[in-house]
Amino acid sequence: MVFNSTLFFITLAPFLLFYFSGRTRRSAVKKTGLLIYSYFFYGMWNPVFLLLIMISTITDYLAALGIVAYPGRKKVFITGSLVINLGLLGFFKYYNFFADTMALLLNSIGIEWSPSLTKILLPVGISFYTFQTLSYTIEVYRGRISAENNLLDVAVFVAFFPQLVAGPIVRASDFLPQLVKEPPICQNKIADGIFFILAGLFLKDVIADNIAPNVNYLFQNWKSNAIMDNWIAGMLFGVQIYGDFNGYSLIAIGLGRILGFDIQQNFDAPYGAAGFADFWRKWHISLSTWLRDYLYISLGGNRRGTARTYWNLMITMLIGGLWHGVNFMFIIWGGLHGVYLCGERLIRRVAHISFGNRAVQRMFLALGIVFTYLTVSITWIPFRAESAEQGIEMMKGLFWGNFDFQNSCLFDCVIIVVVFLCQCVSRHYDFFVLVERNNTLRFTAVTVILFCLYFFSGKRTDFIYFQF
Amino acid sequence: MRSILYAVLVASLFMVVLEFCYRYTGGVPSISPGKTHLEFQWKMKNSNESPLIYLVGDSRVDMGFGDRLFTEKFNELHGVKFKAVNAGLPAGSVSDIVTYIVGNHPNDKPGVIVINFTPASFCFFSESPGVPIPNLKMQDFVDHRIKNYLLEILYTNGTGLRMLFRHFQDYMKNGYRKRFAWYSRTLFPEGFIGLSGGYNDGSKMITDISPYQKMFSRIRSKSNYYMKRMDRAYNVIREAKNSGWAVILIRMPIGKKLLELESGLPGGFKAERVAYELSLEYIDYNSDPRTRYVPRGESHLKPAGAREMSGILAHDMSRLLENRKIYSELDNVE
Numbered sequence: 001m002v003f004n005s006t007l008f009f010i011t012l013a014p015f016l017l018f019y020f021s022g023r024t025r026r027s028a029v030k031k032t033g034l035l036i037y038s039y040f041f042y043g044m045w046n047p048v049f050l051l052l053i054m055i056s057t058i059t060d061y062l063a064a065l066g067i068v069a070y071p072g073r074k075k076v077f078i079t080g081s082l083v084i085n086l087g088l089l090g091f092f093k094y095y096n097f098f099a100d101t102m103a104l105l106l107n108s109i110g111i112e113w114s115p116s117l118t119k120i121l122l123p124v125g126i127s128f129y130t131f132q133t134l135s136y137t138i139e140v141y142r143g144r145i146s147a148e149n150n151l152l153d154v155a156v157f158v159a160f161f162p163q164l165v166a167g168p169i170v171r172a173s174d175f176l177p178q179l180v181k182e183p184p185i186c187q188n189k190i191a192d193g194i195f196f197i198l199a200g201l202f203l204k205d206v207i208a209d210n211i212a213p214n215v216n217y218l219f220q221n222w223k224s225n226a227i228m229d230n231w232i233a234g235m236l237f238g239v240q241i242y243g244d245f246n247g248y249s250l251i252a253i254g255l256g257r258i259l260g261f262d263i264q265q266n267f268d269a270p271y272g273a274a275g276f277a278d279f280w281r282k283w284h285i286s287l288s289t290w291l292r293d294y295l296y297i298s299l300g301g302n303r304r305g306t307a308r309t310y311w312n313l314m315i316t317m318l319i320g321g322l323w324h325g326v327n328f329m330f331i332i333w334g335g336l337h338g339v340y341l342c343g344e345r346l347i348r349r350v351a352h353i354s355f356g357n358r359a360v361q362r363m364f365l366a367l368g369i370v371f372t373y374l375t376v377s378i379t380w381i382p383f384r385a386e387s388a389e390q391g392i393e394m395m396k397g398l399f400w401g402n403f404d405f406q407n408s409c410l411f412d413c414v415i416i417v418v419v420f421l422c423q424c425v426s427r428h429y430d431f432f433v434l435v436e437r438n439n440t441l442r443f444t445a446v447t448v449i450l451f452c453l454y455f456f457s458g459k460r461t462d463f464i465y466f467q468f
Numbered sequence: 469m470r471s472i473l474y475a476v477l478v479a480s481l482f483m484v485v486l487e488f489c490y491r492y493t494g495g496v497p498s499i500s501p502g503k504t505h506l507e508f509q510w511k512m513k514n515s516n517e518s519p520l521i522y523l524v525g526d527s528r529v530d531m532g533f534g535d536r537l538f539t540e541k542f543n544e545l546h547g548v549k550f551k552a553v554n555a556g557l558p559a560g561s562v563s564d565i566v567t568y569i570v571g572n573h574p575n576d577k578p579g580v581i582v583i584n585f586t587p588a589s590f591c592f593f594s595e596s597p598g599v600p601i602p603n604l605k606m607q608d609f610v611d612h613r614i615k616n617y618l619l620e621i622l623y624t625n626g627t628g629l630r631m632l633f634r635h636f637q638d639y640m641k642n643g644y645r646k647r648f649a650w651y652s653r654t655l656f657p658e659g660f661i662g663l664s665g666g667y668n669d670g671s672k673m674i675t676d677i678s679p680y681q682k683m684f685s686r687i688r689s690k691s692n693y694y695m696k697r698m699d700r701a702y703n704v705i706r707e708a709k710n711s712g713w714a715v716i717l718i719r720m721p722i723g724k725k726l727l728e729l730e731s732g733l734p735g736g737f738k739a740e741r742v743a744y745e746l747s748l749e750y751i752d753y754n755s756d757p758r759t760r761y762v763p764r765g766e767s768h769l770k771p772a773g774a775r776e777m778s779g780i781l782a783h784d785m786s787r788l789l790e791n792r793k794i795y796s797e798l799d800n801v802e
Contacts, residue, residue, distance in 0.1 A: 442475070443475045447478050
């Protein structure tokens, strides 16, 4: 099920009535109800794939218990958990690619072979919940948390419907303790939650869905795009994916708040970032911190010398690209970000420049923000392109071709500039904190959002990150 | 929390006032006058049984053919379990609908396409099922239905400020304008759609063939152009036949005035010519005594007429099948 739908809110209403009836929200009955609703939510996509979630849940529940019960053999249990979870992810996500590549290679040397299985359907959210369950066993392995004896708690953690399908990827150390404590029903939290949901719907329905047709048009007519059209395409898609993904994350956070759970923010005005490391501290925070904590640091981080640091950065970003899918374009996307991060690190090491003059500092900061935004926008082109040829030609077309607007319009430019400026302002002012503290602002914001949702909702499109 | 509640109240009040102003100044709803693209595609997606019978056409099919009723009666009469699909679209183009069916048929085996002949659907109308919607889910369908229902209650929902601005601007300039609109759709369980329309001043819809007169007058004045569109339909039907589809042509019953009007068209725009050129089995229900008292308006069947017609079609298609005139591949299916 998707959040931006009437049917979802119709099914949510009776669940919330059940959830808020009675005094305790953390009783076994309530948690069971939450789990059933989560499974129902996921099962609306395809009920068969519920089995995969259950397999992941039981595997990691048993692995964590095994790690604690047999500390001498904990490597066996963590390996088992990694193999099963990553094996399932690898099979469903990458089987088609490897099967097609194998067939192509064998056919090219004259051996007729076709894959025995037909195309594998990708279960929605598998990349997200796999990483989530792995965080549980890894944290237990590292001794940061203890293993849960209660299977119900682990199952709720894995299948928690607000963030099951497209994140934020929640850490076990953050979420599991919340399942035990009994927070009071707090009107302020519920109000915050409602505001987050409305803000998320605004970003998705009003911003992302309305510019989706323009983005599709620019990418479909890529052969006739001029230089400015390709830049607009990259930046507009950047706005679309931000609105789409952050919209979903905000709705997930809002639902979590209403249910009494705190879920971390997934975006922090990323297009206002000054530098690439800063960008990755603000974009898809749950994934970037997961990769940092469980991959980059495990590889040695920056503790094994300069060359190894760059190597670790590149590997982490390439795997980040691969996480999105086995596609040459995602690898280019990840690789570009890796190059950016390495380049930035190198410049910081080599060029120790500081400015005493505050105005000069601010000017360079502004230039840095603009430069980061433009270079990140370049990476959105391979991310969105439907073929390697299209991606490469459009990237070439950013610097070579007709310097004109063939397919874009003024509206696209206005949207890009407005969103960019809002993100820059958000470096200093957290809009959600301001709204939390000021009832008049909250009133105004909710009125405007409702008005826009009623009059300006675009034609519904699937959340972009559902395909991962 | 209070600020949110107040905001909801204020926003709702504003929307109610705007809705009232819109209606007071002659605004009308914008509901689809029949099956929408999404509903069409959802119907097709959920019809992956074999074999299938598609009844293709414009709103005469959309409002005049009950596919569930047909399926029930047909399977009673005939041993093999067929499934019928109402593939009619308001202002539907036969070329586009047949092309869509042949290209997006969910089943591997071709089935039967029954085309209801109207001159407009062959050469004038251009409504198609649209681009295939990827990952169409039950939730999308239910939401779509809810949204369409809400459009009958909230005329301003989703209109956008630009359209509202133009409406009020027109009202300021020209005053209240009498407008016709469809006000509600009824989705009959038998599988056809009913529409109820009228004027914004409360006066009822007059059954009028003047739109057809204008349409046919245009066809006559630019007959070469519209003949090319007929040729396109011919080619599409030929391709469907070559791909293994069995195609039958029918003409559902219409009123006397419209019948007379259609008979005034040049020969190239007549059903008999289409049937002859494409070697199609053809049934004209206008000259069939069984349909003499089938309830109908001038151009469309009434709901009771749609039910009766579905039964008659079930009987006739079953007869054609038994005589093996249409579908030799069915020997393999049986």
